[in-house]
Amino acid sequence: xxxxxxxxxxxxxxxxxxxxxxxxxxxxxxxxxxxxxxxxxxxxxxxxxxxxxxxxxxxxxxxxxxxxxxxxxxxxxxxxxxxxxxxxxxxxxxxxxxxxxxxxxxxxxxxxxxxxxxxxxxxxxxxxxxxxxxxxxxxxxxxxxxxxxxxxxxxxxxxxxxxxxxxxxxxxxxxxxxxxxxxxxxxxxxxxxxxxxxxxxxxxxxxxxxxxxxxxxxxxxxxxxxxxxxxxxxxxxxxxxxxxxxxxxxxxxxxxxxxxxxxxxxxxxxxxxxxxxxxxxxxxxxxxxxxxxxxxxxxxxxxxxxxxxxxxxxxxxxxxxxxxxxxxxxxxxxxxxxxxxxxxxxxxxxxxxxxxxxxxxxxxxxxxxxxxxxxxxxxxxxxxxxxxxxxxxxxxxxxxxxxxxxxxxxxxxxxxxxxxxxxxxxxxxxxxxxxxxxxxxxxxxxxxxxxxxxxxxxxxxxxxxxxxxxxxxxxxxxxxxxxxxxxxxxxxxxxxxxxxxxxxxxxxxxxxxxxxxxxxxxxxxxxxxxxxxxxxxxxxxxxxxxxxxxxxxxxxxxxxxxxxxxxxxxxxxxxxxxxxxxxxxxxxxxxxxxxxxxxxxxxxxxxxxxxxxxxxxxxxxxxxxxxxxxxxxxxxxxxxxxxxxxxxxxxxxxxxxxxxxxxxxxxxxxxxxxxxxxxxxxxxxxxxxxxxxxxxxxxxxxxxxxxxxxxxxxxxxxxxxxxxxxxxxxxxxxxxxxxxxxxxxxxxxxxxxxxxxxxxxxxxxxxxxxxxxxxxxxxxxxxxxxxxxxxxxxxxxxxxxxxxxxxxxxxxxxxxxxxxxxxxxxxxxxxxxxxxxxxxxxxxxxxxxxxxxx
Numbered sequence: 001x002x003x004x005x006x007x008x009x010x011x012x013x014x015x016x017x018x019x020x021x022x023x024x025x026x027x028x029x030x031x032x033x034x035x036x037x038x039x040x041x042x043x044x045x046x047x048x049x050x051x052x053x054x055x056x057x058x059x060x061x062x063x064x065x066x067x068x069x070x071x072x073x074x075x076x077x078x079x080x081x082x083x084x085x086x087x088x089x090x091x092x093x094x095x096x097x098x099x100x101x102x103x104x105x106x107x108x109x110x111x112x113x114x115x116x117x118x119x120x121x122x123x124x125x126x127x128x129x130x131x132x133x134x135x136x137x138x139x140x141x142x143x144x145x146x147x148x149x150x151x152x153x154x155x156x157x158x159x160x161x162x163x164x165x166x167x168x169x170x171x172x173x174x175x176x177x178x179x180x181x182x183x184x185x186x187x188x189x190x191x192x193x194x195x196x197x198x199x200x201x202x203x204x205x206x207x208x209x210x211x212x213x214x215x216x217x218x219x220x221x222x223x224x225x226x227x228x229x230x231x232x233x234x235x236x237x238x239x240x241x242x243x244x245x246x247x248x249x250x251x252x253x254x255x256x257x258x259x260x261x262x263x264x265x266x267x268x269x270x271x272x273x274x275x276x277x278x279x280x281x282x283x284x285x286x287x288x289x290x291x292x293x294x295x296x297x298x299x300x301x302x303x304x305x306x307x308x309x310x311x312x313x314x315x316x317x318x319x320x321x322x323x324x325x326x327x328x329x330x331x332x333x334x335x336x337x338x339x340x341x342x343x344x345x346x347x348x349x350x351x352x353x354x355x356x357x358x359x360x361x362x363x364x365x366x367x368x369x370x371x372x373x374x375x376x377x378x379x380x381x382x383x384x385x386x387x388x389x390x391x392x393x394x395x396x397x398x399x400x401x402x403x404x405x406x407x408x409x410x411x412x413x414x415x416x417x418x419x420x421x422x423x424x425x426x427x428x429x430x431x432x433x434x435x436x437x438x439x440x441x442x443x444x445x446x447x448x449x450x451x452x453x454x455x456x457x458x459x460x461x462x463x464x465x466x467x468x469x470x471x472x473x474x475x476x477x478x479x480x481x482x483x484x485x486x487x488x489x490x491x492x493x494x495x496x497x498x499x500x501x502x503x504x505x506x507x508x509x510x511x512x513x514x515x516x517x518x519x520x521x522x523x524x525x526x527x528x529x530x531x532x533x534x535x536x537x538x539x540x541x542x543x544x545x546x547x548x549x550x551x552x553x554x555x556x557x558x559x560x561x562x563x564x565x566x567x568x569x570x571x572x573x574x575x576x577x578x579x580x581x582x583x584x585x586x587x588x589x590x591x592x593x594x595x596x597x598x599x600x601x602x603x604x605x606x607x608x609x610x611x612x613x614x615x616x617x618x619x620x621x622x623x624x625x626x627x628x629x630x631x632x633x634x635x636x637x638x639x640x641x642x643x644x645x646x647x648x649x650x651x652x653x654x655x656x657x658x659x660x661x662x663x664x665x666x667x668x669x670x671x672x673x674x675x676x677x678x679x680x681x682x683x684x685x686x687x688x689x690x691x692x693x694x695x696x697x698x699x700x701x702x703x704x705x706x707x708x709x710x711x712x713x714x715x716x717x718x719x720x721x722x723x724x725x726x727x728x729x730x731x732x733x734x735x736x737x738x739x740x741x742x743x744x745x746x747x748x749x750x751x752x753x754x755x756x757x758x759x760x761x762x763x764x765x766x767x768x769x770x771x772x773x774x775x776x777x778x779x780x781x782x783x784x785x786x787x788x789x790x791x792x793x794x795x796x797x798x799x800x801x802x803x804x805x806x807x808x809x810x811x812x813x814x815x816x817x818x819x820x821x822x823x824x825x826x827x828x829x830x831x832x833x834x835x836x837x838x839x840x841x842x843x844x845x846x847x848x849x850x851x852x853x854x
Contacts, residue, residue, distance in 0.1 A: 377393040743789040
């Protein structure tokens with residue numbers, strides 16, 4: 001390259017004259033040279049130092065950025081040590097100063113050829129080293145190097161073949177592996193090689209594995225250098241199976257010969273070799289017979305056509321396979337090669353060399369049958385991407401039969417696969433000639449496949465395995481992991497339980513799910529899906545309850561079959577000390593159980609966290625309630641108790657002044673009121689919001705007892721509440737006593753009080769005061785009880801106030817009876833609401849009641 005056009009033309013002329021191998025392109029600037037490099041396949045760049053826009057060294061630096069190995073010769077008359085130093089630093093291939101004579105172009109041409117050859121050699125060497133490394137490390141043959149009769153290098157295949165580890169082999173003497181009976185022969189081969197008789201020794205020998213087994217190897221050995229010292233490198237292929245097969249067939253092979261047959265131009269047998277006896281014939285009995293008479297009818301046309309072509313053109317030597325009738329009537333496959341020697345003196349016929357390939361054909365058929373029946377889809381493609389073979393599984397996958405698709409281009413059949421992972425994976429395998437494994441999603445079938453592509457000289461073999469289920473499992477695990485974060489963020493036991501059953505339904509595909517809390521080995525349902533309610537109804541069988549208890553007590557997952565509609569399999573998975581989570585489905589496999597156990601473990605951890613949070617909030621709420629009660633007590637002491645005390649003090653002063661004993665009765669009534677107030681305040685203060693141990697309590701019995709403990713006068717009790725519930729009997733009786741006393745004190749003397757069963761959930765009347773929600777049995781909240789009277793009732797505007805301490809409309813009332821009622825209900829986890837009875841009286845409803853097992 002030079003900016004002097006005349007100089008360029010002269011240089012090009014001389015260089016092409018000096019070397020017939022050179023094809024030159026010229027450029028007058030550095031930019032033009034770079035453009036030419038990018039556009040054409042240039043093997044060497046020769047440049048002047050002085051150029052327009054940039055000097056030759058600057059051009060060299062630009063070339064090295066994009067073409068690091070391209071030979072670059074600086075050919076200049078502006079040479080100096082500085083220029084040479086810069087050029088060498090930039091990676092110049094050669095540096096040549098111009099001379100006046102034309103002989104310099106011969107030198108330049110030689111330098112160009114040398115630089116190009118050297119670069120090609122280095123590239124080829126690097127490629128060769130990479131191929132060699134791949135072959136050594138991944139090949140089927142064992143490769144080893146030894147010096148002084150000890151191994152210094154072994155590949156992985158050598159370890160596999162001998163049973164020794166690499167470190168063990170490197171410490172072994174070579175001759176300890178060679179079978180003792182082969183020592184002398186192998187040493188002789190090695191000595192001949194060392195004397196130069198053979199550069200490479202190839203031979204078969206026996207070797208002994210670590211476990212003492214004798215195997216056969218085909219060895220290829222030559223001398224080399226390793227780490228600067230003379231060494232021996234060898235490769236060995238395990239040919240044990242081949243040797244054993246040869247040994248088994250040796251007797252047969254010694255007496256076995258190909259069938260040699262001579263037929264004339266009419267196809268009449270003129271000679272048959274003795275080996276035809278293997279087909280059950282005496283050679284003489286076939287002589288004179290038409291050969292086609294012994295060919296399978298389906299193959300005769302093909303054999304006859306081939307025979308005719310051989311007669312027409314003596315240069316044609318076809319090889320065909322066909323069926324030949326055995327003397328016993330069976331058919332054997334023969335592979336026959338024919339040569340036309342009609343014109344040859346003493347022959348005058350077509351010589352047929354035949355061998356029995358029946359087993360080979362049947363093995364091929366068996367192989368094709370295996371490919372056809374294998375569970376993986378198998379397909380073969382040629383270099384033009386045309387189908388050459390598909391098995392039955394591939395036919396199902398591709399939705400084409402073999403006759404429909406053989407010969408078609410895969411990308412024409414499936415244009416939607418172009419630019420997909422399949423397309424790029426197959427292309428990479430063909431381009432690199434390396435096996436390729438990848439996973440890809442195929443939208444037409446909504447399936448994931450693992451593809452293993454194996455290139456060959458003929459094209460590409462592809463195995464496709466459906467991995468959709470595995471990918472789905474991976475997706476399920478990821479979604480379950482995400483759901484776990486949501487579980488851990490839930491702040492209450494109820495919220496955790498609700499989320500857990502939804503995750504089982506929506507993520508794991510297990511819609512019939514429920515969570516049981518187990519206390520004292522008594523399972524209590526705390527959360528379930530709508531599908532669980534549909535499948536099991538309002539009550540769960542005793543058998544399921546027993547399985548739940550068994551799982552809880554043993555801490556082991558229980559699975560079983562069932563006959564519930566839509567549920568054929570059940571799984572009971574422990575939640576640690578929390579309880580049990582149950583799953584039902586038409587079929588539960590091992591992955592369903594695994595996912596269920598993961599969800600159960602995560603749910604148990606989330607429940608532990610939620611319980612701590614519930615306890616913290618409950619403790620905070622209790623502190624707030626205690627503060628409220630302290631304020632209530634202060635109000636009672638400062639106001640409600642002060643009023644009767646002032647009344648008593650006033651009447652006492654009047655009695656002292658008048659001595660009228662009527663004042664003493666008024667003082668006595670004031671004292672009685674103060675006693676009632678003190679008793680109620682003590683009830684609130686001592687019992688608080690807790691209940692003692694609950695047990696099964698008869699609603700009718702406790703109602704009757706409470707009625708008998710209250711001065712009811714002429715009032716009437718109508719009790720129809722017969723349910724058995726779980727409660728603190730004494731606290732429940734106190735609740736009813738306060739309600740009965742309230743009805744008698746505020747109603748008519750002949751008031752009627754009714755106690756009965758609620759058949760549906762009632763509202764809470766706003767009386768729960770934002771108490772933290774407790775978890776209750778869903779099935780148990782469908783029932784409750786009510787207490788109502790036919791008295792004057794309580795105005796709607798006062799229904800909330802009556803539950804506040806100190807509120808009373810009766811002259812002798814303390815205003816604490818109904819707060820005690822509310823307190824006892826809340827301590828049990830019940831909801832209480834106040835409304836109006838049909839008669840117009842007051843109606844108290846209690847819900848959230850847990851039914852007891854009778």
